[in-house]
Amino acid sequence: MPVDMVIGLNFDSGHKMKTLDFKIYLAAIIRKIRKILLPNFDEYGQRPPNLFLSPSQSINEQLQYTGRKLNFADSKMKPVRWQSAARKKLAQITGYTTVRPHPEVIKQSEINRLEDLIYKLSIYIRAEKFLDIPVHLVYKNSITEKAPVFIFLAGSTSGVHVGWGEAKVPIDHERISFGSDMLLRAARDGYLGVGIEQPCYGERLEKHLHKKSNNRTADAFGHLLLQGKTLVGLGASDVSSVLDWLTSEDCQFNVDQNRIYLFGHSSGGTLAQYCGGLDERIAGVVASGSVGPFSQTITQRGCLGFDGFVPDILNWFESSDIVALHAPRLFLAISGINDHIFPFKGAKQVVDEARVFFEAFDAASKIRAVDGFGGHRYYGQLSWEVFKKAVNNK
DSSP, X not given: OOHHHHHHHHHHHHHHHHHHHHHHHHHHHHHHHHHHHOTTOOTTXXXXXXXXOSHHHHHHHGXXXXXXXXXXXXXXXXXXXXXXXXXXXHHHHHTOOSSOOOOEEEEXXXXXXXXXXXXXXXXXXXXXXXXXXEEEEEEETTOOTTEEEEEEEOOSSSOGGGGXXXXXXXXXXXXXXXXXXXXXXXXXXXXXXXXXXXXXXXXXXXXXXXXXXXXXXXXXXXXXXXXXXXXXXXXXXXXXXXXXHHTSTTOXXXXXXXXXXXXXXXXXXXXXXXXXXXXXXXXXXXXXXXXXXGGGTTTSSOOSOOTTOOTTGGGTOOHHHHHHTTTTSEEEEEEETTOSSSOHXXXXXXXXXXXXXXXXXXXXXXXXXXXXXXXXXXXXXXXXXXXXXXXXXX
């Protein structure tokens, strides 16, 4: 082909690409202007009336017809037998690991002082091949033998470091101002504070995938789903592996195995509920900003995160069934009255429903919903006061 013809073809292709780019950018500008001036503008035109075209309409409409196969309120089984059956099914559908390898400490940091008499030791626990869990121990230097344990699971904004009041990203300052430093509160009162970094957050953000998703939990959720597992199943398995280590002879701290408590906020609170339902070694759970009926919360909004999604769960459980698995152990739900994700009225509804099951164990006093005056945030001081009162009045 002659050189001048090649040059001509290249010029023609370049001209067409510039014209195409101009059309795309112009269309994008026009679309943005339309959205501003006409908020209800739809490129596909106005829909005819009485049509159901949005997938969520048909999907969510079916919820009212869904009967739970393991609804504790309808079960004819005795409470303990129901719990056994429900726990087994929950482990199955979440992919929770019931048989775990013996965990071992792979690396350990130097001991750091956080404040007067309060120290932090960071370790990495290998739960299984290719799975290491960052665990941070916060404690007073005078910590006693048989110390109670307070486990902290952070919300989805950054990582577990907010539990001892450290800011690594800008939003952490807001979280800390609302009282996210629960590990410090626990250590001051003689607890062994245990901060567990959850999958997809903090140190455990995805860093090795090619073309990873913008949503930090989407990739892990999708890959787990291909194996019949879930993020809450993985997270709960991690917590149980840490408990395996804490209660073993390998742990340098002599903990009180009858006083192991778990606090979680937002996505951490969702995970805490599953952990308490699956692992009976946990003596009590404080679920902050995370309790509400499935039919009113995660099924009714966009899926910005995948922490609380479990395939087939609505055919078996509602949120109150998960909470019922905690009986007769302590369960506290804390939510803001103006929480736009998990409002207090929803938390109270779940607790009121589950209390009926707690009564079968003569443990109605072990479950409570507490309202915070505000929105979706930590209520650190309130959470700690309510928790201490509940534990001391057992």
